[in-house]
Amino acid sequence: MSNPADSFNIGRTSAEMRWIWIDKFVEFHSGESAVAVKNVTLAEEHLHDHFPGFPVMPETLMIEAMAQTSGILVGEAKNFQEKVILAKVKKCVFFDYVKPGDTLKLAAKIESIAPEAASISGKITCGEKLIAEIDLMFSHIDRNLAGKEFPEENFVFTDTFKSLLQGLSSDDGSSDALESGQD
Amino acid sequence: MAMNRDEIFQEVQEVLIDALGVDNNEVTTEATLMGDLGAESIDFLDIVFRLEKAFGIKIPREELFPAESLMNNPELVNNGKLTETGLAELREKLPHTDLAAFENDPDINKLGDLFTVGAIVNYVDIKLNAA
Numbered sequence: 435m436s437n438p439a440d441s442f443n444i445g446r447t448s449a450e451m452r453w454i455w456i457d458k459f460v461e462f463h464s465g466e467s468a469v470a471v472k473n474v475t476l477a478e479e480h481l482h483d484h485f486p487g488f489p490v491m492p493e494t495l496m497i498e499a500m501a502q503t504s505g506i507l508v509g510e511a512k513n514f515q516e517k518v519i520l521a522k523v524k525k526c527v528f529f530d531y532v533k534p535g536d537t538l539k540l541a542a543k544i545e546s547i548a549p550e551a552a553s554i555s556g557k558i559t560c561g562e563k564l565i566a567e568i569d570l571m572f573s574h575i576d577r578n579l580a581g582k583e584f585p586e587e588n589f590v591f592t593d594t595f596k597s598l599l600q601g602l603s604s605d606d607g608s609s610d611a612l613e614s615g616q617d
Numbered sequence: 618m619a620m621n622r623d624e625i626f627q628e629v630q631e632v633l634i635d636a637l638g639v640d641n642n643e644v645t646t647e648a649t650l651m652g653d654l655g656a657e658s659i660d661f662l663d664i665v666f667r668l669e670k671a672f673g674i675k676i677p678r679e680e681l682f683p684a685e686s687l688m689n690n691p692e693l694v695n696n697g698k699l700t701e702t703g704l705a706e707l708r709e710k711l712p713h714t715d716l717a718a719f720e721n722d723p724d725i726n727k728l729g730d731l732f733t734v735g736a737i738v739n740y741v742d743i744k745l746n747a748a
Contacts, residue, residue: 521659524636546666551659553666571663578658 454594455499456540459602465511467543470503470598476534491532493566496558497523500568504542504554506595508572511547514591517584521573524553528566536560545569550577620745625672626738632667633734636660644734651729668737674744681740682732683710688725699723713739 461469474481474491481489501520509518532538542556552572558565576584620628630644637654650656656664661682669676687693687710693703704723708716714736719727 522663524663546669548662548666551662551666553663571659573659573662 454502454598455495456502456598459503459506459598460539462507462510462599462602465544465547467541468503468507469542470499470540472499472538472540474532474534474536474538478534481534489534491536493526493528496528496532496538496566497526497568497570499538500540500542500556500558500566501570502595503540504544504556504570505572505590506598507542507544508547508552508554509591510599511544511552512574514588514596516574517576517588517590518552518572519575519590520570521551522571524569524571526566526568529564530560532560532565538565550574622738622742625741625745626734628671629668629734629737629741632664632671633737636663636667646733646735646738648734649730650732650734650737654734656732664737668741672741672745674741676744680710681737683707688728694725697725699725711736713743 456470456472459468459470461467476482476489480492480495484490484492505518505520509516537560539559540556541559542554545553545555547553551574554570554572556566556568556570558568626646630641633639633644633650633654634641637650637656637660639654643654648654650661650664665676665681668674668681687699687703687706690703693700693706695703699707704716704720711731714731714733716731719731
């Protein structure tokens with residue numbers, strides 16, 4: 435039996451590699467800023483090894499959480515038509531440990547956006563405490579690697595990713611996001 | 618807001634230090650962005666965004682760093698060198714850059730050498746004065 439999705443083989447393979455590392459959006463202002471939440475739990479296996487007896491969230495995974503928060507913000511700004519790829523970590527400064535039980539707030543703001551790329555500034559906080567400042571750049575790859583071809587399907591923004599936006603209610607200024615998130 | 622070349626240079630220097638993680642003594646007028654300062658393609662976009670913010674100007678990417686579109690056009694590039702048409706196009710697109718040395722040997726691998734710190738300063742200077 436043939437699966438219609440097989441025709442997008444490359445796209446599917448990439449899509450299957452994706453993983454979601456934030457829990458939900460609590461604010462979403464299309465083309466401007468967004469705030470997502472990530473709950474850190476000892477059930478996450480990496481915390482068992484990093485480090486035994488002293489579990490702290492690896493900084494790289496904080497960058498990943500910010501990349502997902504801001505990547506979706508940047509993608510939504512162009513209606514998820516672009517393949518948005520993390521291209522550069524412009525800045526990352528970490529101020530404090532993140533431990534199991536912490537709830538992280540990831541606030542991202544679009545600083546610049548052009549047809550080829552976007553840059554964002556981000557802050558991670560836990561309660562009142564500043565955890566990290568992370569500034570990133572994203573490339574809209576179809577517009578940058580002249581001559582190279584990518585799968586037709588947008589393998590960056592899978593339905594799973596877009597579903598993160600569906601929990602938002604429209605009374606927080608997020609109705610734009612809601613609609614395009616359900617495409 | 619009128620800025621003289623020194624002021625523009627200092628601002629450009631600041632932008633490049635932040636964007637490329639280089640030291641301020643590396644950012645000389647003659648330094649090339651790719652060869653000397655290690656810029657890669659995504660850095661060019663980063664630099665454009667930062668320049669826009671620093672100077673309050675709008676920079677079409679093609680205007681400051683037009684190399685990519687040239688390189689992919691067979692009319693403009695033949696056998697790894699820019700054709701006469703290609704050179705003419707480059708002169709038109711890069712009025713802020715000194716092309717004399719490049720024209721003797723228009724090897725596209727040397728296009729990167731054209732993007733110097735000085736060329737950015739010239740570009741911003743023209744842009745600010747025209748505005």
